[in-house]
Amino acid sequence: MKHYFADMHIHIGKDMENRPVKITGAKNLTLTNILKESSRNKGMNLIGVIDCQVPNVQKEIRRLIEEGEARELPAGGIRFERVTLLLGSEIEVYDEYCHGPIHVLCFMPSLENMEQFTRWLAKRMKNVTLSSQRYYGTAKELQYKVKELEGIFIPAHIFTPFKSLYGKGVRRSLEEVFDPDLIDGVELGLSSDTEMADQIKELHRFTFLTNSDAHSLPKIGREYQMMQLQEPSFKEFYWALHQVKERKVIKNFGMNPKLGKYYTTVCGKCFTRFPKGSSTCPKCGSAKIINGVADRIKELKNASGPDGNRPPYIYQVPLEYLPTLGPKTYKKLLQQFETEMNIIHHVSYEQLKEVIPEKLAQSIIAMREGRLAIHAGGGGKYGSVSSEEMERKS
Structure with a gap:
């Protein structure tokens, strides 16, 4: 049994014919580029590309297989x-x-x-060539079809104010929409962590996933997990979600929730933080509120927290978040140490100091240990790492 890094939520910007897939995705975010970036620079062992219902994406996969650059695994996956x-x-x-x-x-x-699955969706969706499209049918019918095709079903970024299970989908319980027995795990999203999510009792039964929701190549691996598997494959991933035969998530690596876009409740017009109990914005007077993840979880809270069986949730920020780490320095680090996972997890402070300035090396170690100071985000704006506070803490 070995440990592998996995990021299971990555979008495609363009297909092989240069047609848009994820409208907000980067133009160079093609399937082949994602595979190369994940393998060569990021050091990911297992990735989930979540626009593979698109026929042209499937065509590109078949081309990679035919040209001998990729192969299907007996246990599932490419x-x-x-x-x-x-x-x-x-x-x-x-x-x-x-x-x-x-x-x-x-x-x-x-x-x-x-x-x-694509043929089935095409009868229930207006455009299967685009990402994250509206499906016309019940949630449970979708779950039944996924299981009929031996698939895995995971609610995504479950707390974000828009387009999520608890943010928009239900008043109190996931059972209002889904069959919980047909859910294989849940994705927390960038504005929550294990401690926050486990304040909701019905989530205690599920494995938590931390994924990047990448819309560009640099964002791959901004959140991920370390999994204990025999090999990176579909079957092993499914077993890990259900903790079968020692397969499991060992650690979740994610940004401090305060760095997420939707952590705090803010004014929907000027993004000023909304004081608790206020009905109008203290700055502009608007009554439009974007409810933050932290406040939404407080509304739903019916448990004290995890029971001790959860893997550790380790706060990290992507290398690109570090002040003073520019493209040239990033390239130098990759040339010396091969992948981001090596840099973030394994390379010693002494080794880093030989390649980059001492303060930046200190920042990477502080990041590894979850000690970077941050300013909270909200209302669609990410939080930030403060270089001054970071220096005082390093």
Whole structure:
């Protein structure tokens, strides 16, 4: 049994014919570029690309297989160099039983299964060539189809104010929309962590995932998990979600929730932080409120927290968040130490000092240990790392 790094929520910006897939995704965020970046620079072992219902994406996968650059694994997934791709689809659910919309992630074990899923979706979706499209049907019907195709079903970024299970989809319980027995795990999203999520009792039964929701190549791996698997494959990932035969998530690595876009409750017009109990913005007078994740969880809270069986949740920020770490320095680090995972987890302070300035080396170690000071985000704006506070703490 070995430990592997996994980021299971990555978007595609353009397909192989240069047509848009995720409208807000970067133009160079193609499937092949994602595979190369994940394998060569990021050091990811397992990734979930969640726009694989798109026919042209499937076509690109088949081309990679035909050209000998990739191969399907017997246990599910596509191996490319040092990374395994799991074929996923992010779908927007909004049916008569929920307030919605709710985003969910559906993973299939093989290209053939995903092609079947695409044909099914095409009858219930206006445009299967685009990412995160509205599905016309009930949430449970979608769950049943995913399980019929031997797939994995995961509610995505479950607390964000927009397009999520608890942010928009339900008043109190996921059972208002989903069959909990057909959920394989839940994705926390950038504005929450294990301690926050485990204040909701019905989530105690599920494995928590921390993923990047990457819309550009640099964002791959900004959140991820370390998993204990026999090999990176679909079957092993499924077993880890259900803790079968010692497969499991060992550690969750995520940004401090305060760095997320939606941690605090803010004014929807000027993004000033909303004081608790206020009905209008103290700065501009607007009554439009974007409810923050922290406040929403307080509304839902019905448990004291985790029972001690959760893997540790370790605060990290991506290398690109570090002040003074520019593109040239980043390239120098990769040339010396190969991948971001090596730099973040394994390279010693003494080794770093030989390549980059001492203060930056201190910052990377502080990041590794979760000691970086941050300013909270909210209302669609990310939080930030403060260089002055970081220096005082390092």
